[in-house]
Amino acid sequence: MLTDSIATLAGVGEKRALALNSLGIATINDLLFYFPFRYTDLKVKPLEEVADQEQVTLKGTVVTPAVLTRFGPHKSRLNFKLQVEHAVVAVTFFNQPWLKEKFEMGVEAAIFGKWDGMRHSLTGMKLLATQNQEEPGLAAVYPVNKSIRQQTLIALIKQAYEADGDQIVDVIPEAIRTHYRLLSDQQLVAWMHFPETDAQAKAARRTAIFREFFLFQVQLQSLKTQTDAPQNGLMIPYDNQALRQLIATLPFDLTNAQKRVVNEICADMRSPEHMNRLLQGDVGSGKTIVAAIVMYAAITARYQAALMVPTEVLAEQHFAKLSQLFADFPVRVALLTGSTTGKKRRDILADLASGEIDLIIGTHALIQDAVNYNSLGLVIIDEQHRFGVNQRRILQEKGLKPDLLSMTATPIPRTLAITTYGEMDVSTIDELPAGRQPITTTWIRKNQMDLALQRINEQLAQGSQVFAITPLIAESEKIDLQNAEQLYQDLQQALGDKANVALLHGQMKPDEKDTIMRAFSDNIYQVLVSTTVVEVGVDVPNATVMLIMDADRFGLSQLHQLRGRVGRGKKAAYCILVANPKNDTGIERMQIMTETNDGFVLAQKDLELRGSGEIFGDRQSGMPNFKIGDPVGDFTILEVAQQEAKQIFTTDADLSAPEHAGLAHYLSQNRERQGSLD
């Protein structure tokens, strides 16, 4: 049976079973779906096409008696000559004495081995066929470790396939298989392991990739179906009229993209299902106002709303903005951060519990602390983090099931969004408000700082302000500080009395940082040198220059984030990257920054340049570890697999239809084995 342990196979004892387990193989089924990562071409090649040291199959006739020499209990050498086409080739086999009797004079043999062009000899590795036996075309090569050999694995797979191969049932519904011309699972297994032609191997691989992505997406969808179940959600019957009033007071028209995402989010809130949505939009695309509108929606339905941000400075800025926005509306807004202490804190906690407060803004502590809500309906988390399973659990343990909206300005390439946020719905603001000034990005080398100073001087003369960033290197705060201090001094010296320069670094106390940030915001300082990125996440519309030192140390998305801190006002803005990249990739990264202002393009490029292996291979990343498919290279297949998986769950969420029986079976077995996907 397919579900039987591999220990039931002949030749598998305790030790070998453990070795197989170490490859993730526990059952016969696992073994059959343990696929090769490449094939060796075993087809016979004409001698003149064979390169020196190439591994190749040669076919010929044995023309001298085979001579066996033993030189140790397990060591031997077998020599004979093979007539290949018009040439005579010396063949040697090491440590396979039993082959002697196969190579009788006049026998025709196909031998796989390593060709030595100088010596005109072949070191035999494998006898593929003699006389009229059919030679295999391709040999599968499997990922193995030290505890098990290729040949052993191949023999076991053969054994398992011969015994139970006919029991393999399809998990991909037939309609989908037919539509995408995919193989049945039985055919897939056969051609994956034992292809006779390249075409068979290719077809098998294509099916295997689809199957892997599809099953992963099916698991995500099934997880989503569970958490989204109506009994786990909240229906928020907001007041549409009131929303219109709020929108009418805004000093600008919403962009079409903003309107669209507001509608998407509101539809989720109104529905009884649990909302778990990601709102992504480039820096400056206007996510905050979208957040404000949907929070107001929750409030009109007499629910409380919470906005969580990563830092106190940002919390304060949001608090100030939203208090102003809601000044003429019946919304009671409060701020709760680590700095809120004493009586003030007690009052806020009491007012949250009694329902006095409608809208609370703060840091992560908002959900983790001993904070009790009266009727929390919507939680929005801004930047950097998204709701992990952990936070969702905390909320649930508090007996809360608010709708969740995560906002990010780090655009996630579609590839990553599909794979990692498969359980979330994604709304995208793909349009900037009209009239935005373009940001001109230039890249200069370290010895061209005078160009940067020219630009800075020009902008200061026009009354604008300047950000100057040095990179944050986790390993060495000391060096960070030195770099920042050096730049601070250099700029002070270069600018003289043309500007007040301030220094902000990670080792300062929060209130120190705050004072400086505020002073910069009030244009008391015209130049802000900073090591930190987050603290710069605030709005200073008068800033028009973003100078980034050692720019090659930042990720593209991070650079883009920083760049988005300027160009927020009416004036043209400049981003100056200073870097001496060490390699071609570094050069390419700097160049692409100067060529595009599109965060999505950059994020995709970042992924390509860093390689998906680096991101997906890293367990810490939380990315799924695909064995066959490459989420970047095989993206089109991934996309289609997701659509199909989604489609299935919209029509047959509990997979009770007969055509989904195979899938339902797969899921139940999988759940049993892994507990749950996380």
Ligand code: ADP
């Ligand atoms: P982000 O998406 O980076 O959080 P913000 O919400 O901070 O962007 O918006 C950036 C700036 O654009 C703010 O000053 C905001 O008031 C303004 N803004 C937002 N939406 C619009 C719009 N539709 N038209 C004009 N300005 C807008």
Ligand code: MG
């Ligand atoms: Mg924002």
